[in-house]
Amino acid sequence: MLSRCLRSISRIPGNLILITLSHYIPKPQNNIPCHRITASLTSVSVLTCKRPNTVPLQVRSVATIVDPAARFDEMVIGPQRKYYFLGGKGGVGKTSCAASLAVKFADHGHPTIVISTDPAHSLSDSFAQDLAGGDLVPIEGLNSPLFALEINPEKAKEDFRTSSQKNGGSAVKDFMNNMGLGMLADQFGDLKLGELLDTPPPGLDEAIAISKVMQIVESSQYSMFSRIVFDTAPTGHTLRLLSLPDILDASIGKIMKFKQKLASAASTFKSVLGKAAEQQDVPDKLQQLRERMTKVRDLFRDSNSTEFVIVTIPSVMAINESSRLHASLRKECVPVHRLIVNQILPPSVSGCKFCTTKRKDQMRAIDMIRNDPELANLRIIEADLVDLEIRGVPALKFMGDIVWR
Ligand SMILES: Nc1ncnc2c1ncn2[C@@H]1O[C@H](COP(=O)(O)OP(=O)(O)OP(=O)(O)O)[C@@H](O)[C@H]1O
Known part of the structure; x- marks a missing residue:
C-alpha cells in the first residue's frame, strides 16, 4: 500500500531516508494502528490522523536505515x-x-x-x-x-585483606589464583598487599571486575x-572498566622497562666489580599478564x-x-x-x-x-x-x- 502512495524516497544527511507520500491512503485493514504504518525500513510516524480511515494528504517522515x-x-x-x-x-x-x-x-x-x-x-x-x-x-x-x-x-577486597593478614603470602597466592591472577602471586605474594586495601587505589573495583x-x-x-x-x-564506571586494560597495559609496560633498566644497571655494577654478569630473567610473568590484558582489550573491540x-x-x-x-x-x-x-x-x-x-x-x-x-x-x-x-x-x-x- 505504501508503494502506491509513495511520491519520493530520498537519502538525507545522517544516514536517514526522507519518505514523502502524496495521496490520502486508507487506514490499514490489519491491526496496525492509524498513527503508525510499518515500512520495511523502520516505523514511519504519521503526523496526525484527520479522518478515522485516512492519513493526511502529505506525510513527511524520516526513517533511519536499519542495519539488518x-x-x-x-x-x-x-x-x-x-x-x-x-x-x-x-x-x-x-x-x-x-x-x-x-x-x-x-x-x-x-x-x-x-x-x-x-x-x-x-x-x-x-x-x-x-x-x-x-x-x-x-x-x-x-x-x-x-x-x-x-x-x-x-567481598574480594575483604577476602584479600583477611588472607594477607592471616597467612602472610600463601593465602594471598590462593586468593590471586581464584581471581585468575595466580601468575603474579609469586612476585607479590609476600608483600602483604592486603594492607594496601586500607586506602584502595582508584579503579580497584574495575581491576577486580576485569580480572x-x-x-x-x-x-x-x-x-x-x-x-x-x-x-x-x-x-563513568563502565568507561573506566573498558579503558582499564589499556591503562594497565601501559603501566605494565613501564614496570617492565623499569625492571630492565634496574637489571642492566645491576649487571654493569657487577662487571665493574669484576663479577661475571648474570643472565637476567626476562620478566615473563609481567609479559604474560600484559598479553592477557591485550587479549581482553582486543575482545572489547x-x-x-x-x-x-x-x-x-x-x-x-x-x-x-x-x-x-x-x-x-x-x-x-x-x-x-x-x-x-x-x-x-x-x-x-x-x-x-x-x-x-x-x-x-x-x-x-x-x-x-x-x-x-x-x-x-x-x-x-x-x-x-x-x-x-x-x-x-x-x-x-x-x-x-x-x-x-
Ligand atoms: N520498560 C519498563 N517498564 C516498567 N518498568 C521498568 C521498565 N524498565 C525498567 N523498569 C523498572 O525500572 C527500575 C530500574 O530498572 P533497572 O534496575 O533495570 O535499571 P538500571 O539502569 O539497571 O538501574 P541502576 O543504574 O540503578 O542499576 C526497576 O524497578 C525496573 O523493574
Whole structure:
C-alpha cells in the first residue's frame, strides 16, 4: 500500500531516508494502528490522523536505515561465543535489559552467563534470586543453562585483606589464583598487599571486575557458555572498566622497562666489580599478564564477538548522556549497533493530561535522537513502560519479547 502512495524516497544527511507520500491512503485493514504504518525500513510516524480511515494528504517522515545485522535473530546465530555489554545512565533499565537478554539467549538454547560489574548490584532483585555470593549461581525456571554472577569488589577486597593478614603470602597466592591472577602471586605474594586495601587505589573495583572477566574469557571451566551478557555500572564506571586494560597495559609496560633498566644497571655494577654478569630473567610473568590484558582489550573491540548496547530513556538528560557515551565508546573503538529507548509511555487512552504531556516530552526527546549525529545511525529499539514490575524469569521473558526483536 505504501508503494502506491509513495511520491519520493530520498537519502538525507545522517544516514536517514526522507519518505514523502502524496495521496490520502486508507487506514490499514490489519491491526496496525492509524498513527503508525510499518515500512520495511523502520516505523514511519504519521503526523496526525484527520479522518478515522485516512492519513493526511502529505506525510513527511524520516526513517533511519536499519542495519539488518542489528536484529535479535542475528544475535542468536552461531555457536561461537559472543559478549554483550549493556550500559547507560543510572536507573534507565540496564539490568532489566541485560537479564531479559540473558533469559532470551538461554531460551534459544545458548548456555549463558549474565554478570553484573556494577558494585551497586540489582541482578538479584531482577531475577528474584540471591546472587550475592560472588560466584556463579544457576537461575531457576529455565530449560537451558543460565548462570548469574554479581562481581562483589567489597567481598574480594575483604577476602584479600583477611588472607594477607592471616597467612602472610600463601593465602594471598590462593586468593590471586581464584581471581585468575595466580601468575603474579609469586612476585607479590609476600608483600602483604592486603594492607594496601586500607586506602584502595582508584579503579580497584574495575581491576577486580576485569580480572574476573579475564578468568571467564580464558578458563576452560567456562568454555561451554556461548553467550556472556554484562550488566554494567552507570556510564563513568563502565568507561573506566573498558579503558582499564589499556591503562594497565601501559603501566605494565613501564614496570617492565623499569625492571630492565634496574637489571642492566645491576649487571654493569657487577662487571665493574669484576663479577661475571648474570643472565637476567626476562620478566615473563609481567609479559604474560600484559598479553592477557591485550587479549581482553582486543575482545572489547572485536565486532565479531562483542557489542555494547546503550540503554536510555526518552528524556533530554539521558539522551545527552547516551550521546556522550557513544562518542567515548567510538573513541575506544568498542562496537555499538543499537540503542534501547526504554520506558516510553504508550499513548493515553483515558485522556490523562499528565500522561499526554509526559508522552509529548518523550516524543520530543526521541526526535532528538534522530537528529543526534552520535545516535542517529544506531538501530533504535523502542520499549514501552509496562505496568508490571520486571522481576523474576516470567517478567523477564515478557520484557525480552518487547526489547529483543
Ligand atoms: N520498560 C519498563 N517498564 C516498567 N518498568 C521498568 C521498565 N524498565 C525498567 N523498569 C523498572 O525500572 C527500575 C530500574 O530498572 P533497572 O534496575 O533495570 O535499571 P538500571 O539502569 O539497571 O538501574 P541502576 O543504574 O540503578 O542499576 C526497576 O524497578 C525496573 O523493574
